[in-house]
Amino acid sequence: MRKGIKDVARLAGVSVGTVSHVLNHPELVTPETAQRVRDAMDELGYVRNEPARQLALRGRSELIAMIIPAITDVFFLDVVDGAQQAALLAGAELMVASSEHDLEREQRQLQTLEQRRVRGVLLSPAVDASLDGVRALQRRGTPLTLIGPAFGRRGFCSVSIDERSGGRQVGEHLAAAGHRRVAYAGTPLAVHHVRERFEGLVEAVPEAQVTAVDVAGWQPGGGLPALAELLAAPAARRPTAVFCANDLIALEALAECAARGLSVPGDVAVVGYDDMPFTRSAAVSLTTVAQPQEEMGRRSVELLLREDADGATHRHRSVLLQPQLVVRGSSAAQRRRAG
Amino acid sequence: MRKGIKDVARLAGVSVGTVSHVLNHPELVTPETAQRVRDAMDELGYVRNEPARQLALRGRSELIAMIIPAITDVFFLDVVDGAQQAALLAGAELMVASSEHDLEREQRQLQTLEQRRVRGVLLSPAVDASLDGVRALQRRGTPLTLIGPAFGRRGFCSVSIDERSGGRQVGEHLAAAGHRRVAYAGTPLAVHHVRERFEGLVEAVPEAQVTAVDVAGWQPGGGLPALAELLAAPAARRPTAVFCANDLIALEALAECAARGLSVPGDVAVVGYDDMPFTRSAAVSLTTVAQPQEEMGRRSVELLLREDADGATHRHRSVLLQPQLVVRGSSAAQRRRAG
DNA sequence: CCGATCGATTGAAACGCTTCATAACGATCC
DNA sequence: GGATCGTTATGAAGCGTTTCAATCGATCGG
Structure with a gap:
């Protein structure tokens, strides 16, 4: 036919x-x-007929695959975007698959990618994935670079973000504005990046009293009762700044303040994380931390291609990217009443 | 080796x-x-070795490819998600590529997919793409279904959303609440879905005066001067409702109202479009229109697989999906002063 | 005018797999 | 005991391409 x-x-x-x-x-x-x-x-x-061609060339395809934990996670949008740009520059194609946080799916996808003889794999592992399977794949000759926290991941190239630095930047910003009581609203500290940001914060405000507010179980529109309670305290004990683990929580914190008649940033400063598009459009534009997602994607492709080119002489590299504080209205610098 | x-x-x-x-x-x-x-x-x-296998089987792979116009477009997140689920059920893999609104890239991607002998392609075409190349591909035997507006696209299976109905639902909601002056804030009406929503709105509020506010050139955080001007009018001429072409614009409209001391929904009702996650977390939770993205993805895969199975006897189908008004605080029903 | 040289073209081997017709081998049956 | 069968294993052919050694003409130098 x-x-x-x-x-x-x-x-x-x-x-x-x-x-x-x-x-x-x-x-x-x-x-x-x-x-x-x-x-x-x-x-x-x-x-x-590409398969036939590949067979005859006994070789790799020009396809780079990226596996992310959830296709609906907006964080990865720009990571993919950056990776795509870099791939294009190198004459490769990028395709994306999602493991949906399922270790088994991740393994299966890795397997079919290896069977397809892709040029390389960018992997952001499902949370508590063991990397044994990945190591084997790599040993068999498929280049692979890791996206995300690098701890305990020797033997791979990886690109990660300095989460602690993000927390520290926020802390320094708040300390400089004279805040002495700050609340940290985030999902359980057990989650790696949530804890890192917290620790960065604490590190940077040694003289302040920091309260961690666990919002486990929170979902958009659900309100932040634990935080609300804190804000209901008399002015002298109330936190003067709230640092939220992501922008959506911060937006809701804004709403909690408004509901209590607290002005932002007058009474309370609010800081988010991620620099999502809506942060500029909120009633009080949100101070937040921008993450270098696009660069993350770009660099990971570069590492991958280098590994592919280096062959046996390759030495793995870890790239640590810096997030960037973006100061906007919700924490505008101003004279504070003594607190 | x-x-x-x-x-x-x-x-x-x-x-x-x-x-x-x-x-x-x-x-x-x-x-x-x-x-x-x-x-x-x-x-x-x-x-x-999958390529060799494919060659021996002189056949298709179990790979379904989806081409979207922009990887960073959040609208497609859930479309991809739905497609992925459906593909998984059918024992196929889904991979995503993005044309970045570039017709040439789209063509190249289609070509390499055809060369790879994919099982089928889900295509959301770059805006004004001519579909000739696509037709040829289809004639050569690669099933393809279209995602997005179906007009002028005979000869394909397609899945689209009834944009006009979305506008109509908003209109009916506003009319029922007694609004007689409503503003429509959107990018140029030349864009298909923007116009459709507008026309749906107009259709549903025959007795009201509708003003289209063109926000071309707007970007997040930029403010909405044209809308602000309208809102600055004396109460008797000021619109009592603002329908925005997307949630981000609506969020900003909320801010414009707040800046002018107009209460929402007391003085002005605000309605968005898309039902993005942040709509629930805004200071005033946002009435909006949810789009059936996930279903869109699912159905498109189903159509694709059916086309693949039907072979020559196939008859193309067009599926029209209904969006769904979600009423929240920013347009809460209430007694209105005569307007 | 002949051998050498060069450029264009050819045809066969190889890539790693699946499949199919066939063989090998017991077990079963008359 | 030989024919028949069923089960399991075999090896060669073929999938569509690329590449490489070989071929074929034509051109050139002597």
Whole structure:
């Protein structure tokens, strides 16, 4: 049914070798012959058979695959975007799959990618994934770089973000504005990046009293009762700043303040994390921390391609990216009453 | 370097045919032999060569590809998610690529997908794409279904959303609440879905005066001067409701109201579109229109697989999905002063 | 005018797999 | 005991491509 190189050869009156040459080494073929072959291709609607090609070349495809834990996680949008740009520059294609935080799916996807002989894999592992399978794959010759926290991940290239620095930047900003009582609203500290940010914060405000507010179980629109309670305290004990583990929580913190008649940033400063698009559009524009997602994607592709190029002489690298505090209205610097 | 089926055969002391059988037709092989072969595979770290397999089977892969116009467009997150679920159910893999609104990239991606002999393609075309290339691809035997507006796209299966109905639902909601002056804030009406929503709105509020506010050039945090001007009018001429073409604009409209001391929904009702996560967390929770993205993805995969199964007898189908008004605080029903 | 040289083209081998017709081998039956 | 059968294993053919050694003409220097 489908036309192959042979049909083209017959129609053009040349051998299959020649047809292949016009595809891969046009300089070896007379322009006229080449044209005749191309005409034949058009006429037949010839489409190269990539699997066959790959087989003959006993090689890798130009496909880079990226596995992320959840396709609906907006954090990865720009990571993918950056990776895509870098891949394009290198003449490779990028495709994305999602493990949905399921270790088994992750393994299966890695397996089919290896079977497809992809050029390399960018992996942001499902949370508590054991990396044994990944190591094996790598040993068998598929380059792989890790995206996300690098701890305990020797033997791989990896790109991660300095979460602690993000917390520290927020802390320094708040300390400079004279805050002495700050609340940290986040999901359980057991989650790696949530804790790192917290510790960065604490580190940077040694003279302040920091209260961790666990919002486990929170979901958008659900309110923040634990935080509300804190804000209900008399002014002298009430936190003067709230640092939230992400922007959505921060937006809701804003609402809690408004509901209590507390002005932001007058009475309470609010800081988010992630710099999502809506942070600029909120009633009080949100101070937040921008993450270098796009760069994360870009660098990970670069590491991957380098690993591929280096071959046996390769030495793994870990890249640590810096987040960036973005000061906006919700924490605007101002004179504070003594607190 | 890499081990093949032959190496496995040699090590297990069987023929290549047998090895292949344990992979594809285990029932034809004695359990003991099968075990021996599997042990050999493990020992050698054998990984199936998918391209070779595909070639031998002269067939399609189990890979479904989806091309979206922009990887950073949050709208598609749940579309991809739904598609992924459906694909998984059907035993296929889904991979995503993005054309970045570039017709040329889209074409190139379609081409490499065809060369890879994917099982089918879900395409959300770059805006003003001509579909000729796509038609050719389809004629050559790659099933393809379209995601997005169906107009002028005969000859394909497609899944789209009834944008007009979304506008109508908002209109009916506002009309029922007694609004007589409503503003529509959106990017140029030339954009298909923006216009459709507008027309739905107008259709549903025949007795009201509707003002279209063009926010072309707007970006998050930029403010909405055109809308602000409207809101600055004396109460008797000021719109009592603002319908925004997306939630981000609506959030900003909320801020404009607050800045002018207008209460929402008391003085002005605000309605958004898309039902993004933050709509529940805003100071005034946002009335908006939820889009059936996840279903969109699911249905498109179903159509694709059906087309693949039907073969020549296939008749194209168009599915039109209904969006769903979600009423929240920013337009809460209430007694209105005569307006 | 002949051998050498060069450029264009050819055809076959190889890539790793699946499958199919065939063989090998017991067990079963008359 | 020989024919027949069923089960299991075999090896060669074929999938569509690329590449490489070989071929074929034509051109060139002497």
